[in-house]
Amino acid sequence: xxxxxxxxxxxxxxxxxxxxxxxxxxxxxxxxxxxxxxxxxxxxxxxxxxxxxxxxxxxxxxxxxxxxxxxxxxxxxxxxxxxxxxxxxxxxxxxxxxxxxxxxxxxxxxxxxxxxxxxxxxxxxxxxxxxxxxxxxxxxxxxxxxxxxxxxxxxxxxxxxxxxxxxxxxxxxxxxxxxxxxxxxxxxxxxxxxxxxxxxxxxxxxxxxxxxxxxxxxxxxxxxxxxxxxxxxxxxxxxxxxxxxxxxxxxxxxxxxxxxxxxxxxxxxxxxxxxxxxxxxxxxxxxxxxxxxxxxxxxxxx
Amino acid sequence: xxxxxxxxxxxxxxxxxxxxxxxxxxxxxxxxxxxxxxxxxxxxxxxxxxxxxxxxxxxxxxxxxxxxxxxxxxxxxxxxxxxxxxxxxxxxxxxxxxxxxxxxxxxxxxxxxxxxxxxxxxxxxxxxxxxxxxxxxxxxxxxxxxxxxxxxxxxxxxxxxxxxxxxxxxxxxxxxxxxxxxxxxxxxxxxxxxxxxxxxxxxxxxxxxxxxxxxxxxxxxxxxxxxxx
Numbered sequence: 392x393x394x395x396x397x398x399x400x401x402x403x404x405x406x407x408x409x410x411x412x413x414x415x416x417x418x419x420x421x422x423x424x425x426x427x428x429x430x431x432x433x434x435x436x437x438x439x440x441x442x443x444x445x446x447x448x449x450x451x452x453x454x455x456x457x458x459x460x461x462x463x464x465x466x467x468x469x470x471x472x473x474x475x476x477x478x479x480x481x482x483x484x485x486x487x488x489x490x491x492x493x494x495x496x497x498x499x500x501x502x503x504x505x506x507x508x509x510x511x512x513x514x515x516x517x518x519x520x521x522x523x524x525x526x527x528x529x530x531x532x533x534x535x536x537x538x539x540x541x542x543x544x545x546x547x548x549x550x551x552x553x554x555x556x557x558x559x560x561x562x563x564x565x566x567x568x569x570x571x572x573x574x575x576x577x578x579x580x581x582x583x584x585x586x587x588x589x590x591x592x593x594x595x596x597x598x599x600x601x602x603x604x605x606x607x608x609x610x611x612x613x614x615x616x617x618x619x620x621x622x623x624x625x626x627x628x629x630x631x632x633x634x635x636x637x638x639x640x641x642x643x644x645x646x647x648x649x650x651x652x653x654x655x656x657x658x659x660x661x662x663x664x665x666x667x668x669x670x671x672x673x674x675x676x677x678x679x680x681x682x683x684x685x686x687x688x689x690x691x692x693x
Numbered sequence: 694x695x696x697x698x699x700x701x702x703x704x705x706x707x708x709x710x711x712x713x714x715x716x717x718x719x720x721x722x723x724x725x726x727x728x729x730x731x732x733x734x735x736x737x738x739x740x741x742x743x744x745x746x747x748x749x750x751x752x753x754x755x756x757x758x759x760x761x762x763x764x765x766x767x768x769x770x771x772x773x774x775x776x777x778x779x780x781x782x783x784x785x786x787x788x789x790x791x792x793x794x795x796x797x798x799x800x801x802x803x804x805x806x807x808x809x810x811x812x813x814x815x816x817x818x819x820x821x822x823x824x825x826x827x828x829x830x831x832x833x834x835x836x837x838x839x840x841x842x843x844x845x846x847x848x849x850x851x852x853x854x855x856x857x858x859x860x861x862x863x864x865x866x867x868x869x870x871x872x873x874x875x876x877x878x879x880x881x882x883x884x885x886x887x888x889x890x891x892x893x894x895x896x897x898x899x900x901x902x903x904x905x906x907x908x909x910x911x912x913x914x915x916x917x918x919x920x921x922x
Contacts, residue, residue, distance in 0.1 A: 647792060647811045647829065650773065665772065666732030666751045680751065680770060682791055682810060685829070 392546045393558070393571040394420025394523075395651065396430075397632045397662035399539035399639050399691050405658055406434075410535030412672060416661065417523045417532070417542050419668030423571075424544025427557035428526040429518025431567040431634050433693065434537035436512040442491040442564075444498075445508035445516040449481040449554050452504070459483045462502070470497055482530055484515055491564070506555050511565030513636040518543075518557040538693040541634040543569035549577075550595040560598050562589075562605035565636045570597040571649040571664055572628035580624065600625050604633065618642055618688050632662060640690045647685035654678040660691045695722045701736075702729040710738065713763075718742040732772065737765050740782070757784035760801060773810075776803040779820055785893075792829070795822045798839065804893040811848065814841045817858050823893035833860050834870065842889045844897050852905050861886050861902040872911045876904045 396416040400406055409432065417428060437443060448457035459478040463485070466474050470493060475486040487494060491510050498505055509516035515537075517530045523544045527533065543558035550556045559567040574580075577599035581591060589602050603624060607617035614633075618640065621631075628648035633640045641662055643651055654661045654669045656678045663669050666680070683689050699709045709727060717725065717740075724745040730736055734753040737746045740763035748756065751769035760779040767775070770788035774796060781801040786794075789807035796812065798820025805813075805822075811829035814822045817836035827845030834850070836858030846864035853870020860873075861882070869875075878900070886899035 645830075650791065652770075652791075665753060666770070667753055668732075670729075670731030670751070676750070680788070682770075682789060682808075685811065 392423050392548075393569075394423035394544035394664045394668070395569050395571050395630060395632050395662065396420060396542040396544075396664075396668055397540065397634075397639050397641070397660075398542075399660045399693055400658065401660070402658045406538055407536055409537050409540060410531075411533045412659075413535070413540055413542060414527050414533045415671045416663055416668040417527055417544060419670075420544040420664060421523050423664055424546045425522050426547055426552045427518065427520045427545040427554070428523040428543065429516070429545075429557045429559055429569075430532065430535075430540050430542035431509065431514050431516045431559045431561070432535050432537040432540040433513045433565070433634055433636055434515070436565075436636055437486065439512075441486060441488045442494075442510060442512060443484050443486040443515070444491065444494065444510055445514070446483045446485055446498075447481060447506040447508050447519070447554060448483070449519060450504045450506055451502065455480040457481065457483075457505075462498075462505075465501070466494065466497065470494065479530060481519075482517060509561040509567065510563070511636070514561070514565050514567060514634070516559060516561060516567065518559065519554045520552055520557065539634060539639050539691075541567055541569055541632050541639065549573050549597075550593060553593075556593050556595045558597060559634070560595070560601040562598075562602045563609055566601075566605045566608065566633070568597065568601040568604065568631055568633045570600060571630045572644065574600060574625060574627035574629065576624075576626040596627070600629070600631065614638060614640055614690060615688055622686060630664070637693045638690055639693070640688065641683055642688055643683055643685045645686045651683050652680065653683060653689070654680045696724040696726060697722045698726040698728060700728050701731060701733055706733050706735065710735070713737055713740055713744065713746070717744045730767075730769075734772070737763070740765070743782070751788070760784055770807070771805075775805075776801070776820075779803065789826065794824075795820060798822070802889070802892055804895075806895070808845065814839075814858070817841065821889055823889050823895065825893070825895050827864065830867070831870070833858060836860075840885060840889065842886055842893075842902070844890075844895060852907070854911060855905075855907040857907065859885075860905040862905065863897060863902050866903075866905070869905065872908050873905050874908045876906050878902065878904050 472489045558569040574596040577596035580599040630649040727748045732753040738758040743762045746765045748767045754772040755774045757765040758777040766785045771786045771790045776784035779798045779801045785804040790805045792810040795803040797816040799818045806825040808826035813828040813832040817839040819838040823842045830848035833852045837856040841860045843862045847866045850870035852873030
């Protein structure tokens with residue numbers, strides 16, 4: 392069991408309140424996922440030549456005392472790149488104007504235990520072990536701003552409870568996926584992708600779905616085509632919620648084994664595994680509430 | 694008539710259900726209103742007295758499950774397993790219902806005015822289900838006894854491995870499951886559909902429904918079937 396939440400605000404004024412509206416949604420899914428939580432938030436993209444990485448130092452020896460400014464100085468002296476760091480405890484967003492592969496390769500070489508959570512121009516990503524309320528407080532989720540976000544509460548079934556196996560998973564740039572369910576062919580997907588040069592970071596089944604769909608997008612599929620390929624190739628139980636810089640997308644397996652409910656108003660689209668995570672939203676009593684059908688694609692534009 | 698209101702924003706679900714199991718059963722009130730259900734699970738489960746319960750809003754999983762004698766109305770939608778294993782009485786959902794609605798119901802009437810999700814009426818054991826909208830795939834799977842009236846369409850594999858339950862569908866059926874077949878409507882069938890539509894408060898022409906029942910070809914082991922059904 393796991394919990395999924397997603398929120399996309401249509402009214403620009405609500406972007407300031409994105410995190411505040413979402414935190415009760417995430418906490419509402421605690422019974423479905425008490426062991427880890429995370430979210431990806433999408434905001435105004437950086438200029439063309441810039442990128443940002445979300446980094447997690449909880450797996451390094453220094454943990455929350457990681458020297459983020461030191462990392463920034465080292466990147467300057469080794470790669471000659473200026474970086475801006477916004478750090479909070481074991482988490483930091485690193486912003487720079489260089490090809491992200493160069494920076495990521497250097498980090499993996501020199502700080503192999505520093506976990507790269509996400510890469511892109513729009514996405515910031517947070518995930519950790521702990522209850523949703525603990526994780527939300529740890530990273531100040533209620534203050535997050537942006538146009539849309541994808542969140543998850545985890546009750547692990549397919550791999551261990553560790554921060555890197557929490558959701559959302561990311562692949563490539565500005566793409567993330569959360570999953571409620573379990574896949575039956577993740578190893579087959581891995582064996583298909585690895586010879587194509589796609590590297591995996593965990594043994595988690597969701598990572599296979601995330602890397603598969605991102606691979607299809609990178610190969611030129613549009614989101615709908617990639618999701619259609621997903622229906623054909625990914626076997627098992629799933630409700631997937633995905634985020635891109637301008638879209639939220641939801642699909643459910645043909646047996647609808649895992650739940651999802653949507654509430655839509657003129658101001659927002661909110662998605663959750665269960666209605667109890669939507670009940671607090673403003674105007675929800677008059678929202679259009681519906682259950683997404685199995686094997687259908689639901690895509691909302693930010 | 695004495696009516697009591699429980700606000701689940703300020704009162705625990707356990708307090709509500711305990712009241713329904715004890716004081717309500719002792720006849721202290723005739724009706725209970727539940728406000729701010731906010732998707733809570735297990736609202737008004739296991740009732741065992743002829744009380745009226747009205748839930749204003751959306752209910753979570755298993756609402757009205759195991760109901761006996763009570764009349765439970767949900768003005769919003771209902772989550773997974775609404776009216777699951779009910780014995781008698783009525784559970785009436787004004788909105789839509791999620792998967793497994795009325796699963797293994799032994800008696801009583803479940804009304805869903807909107808659509809029902811997948812596996813509606815799975816393993817039905819004698820209850821009656823009326824769905825104003827459409828039902829998802831695998832509905833009435835292995836249904837043993839009872840009746841389903843579906844005013845909209847049905848998904849894939851309707852009535853797969855059906856026993857003696859009878860299904861009536863007004864709209865289209867995407868596919869029938871193994872051993873389910875269309876049969877002619879008799880006057881008795883039309884009367885059954887008319888009676889259930891009337892009880893559900895839904896207005897449809899009972900003559901417009903098709904009857905689906907079991908071919909009974911799976912009742913006995915057939916060594917010559919070569920595992921092909």
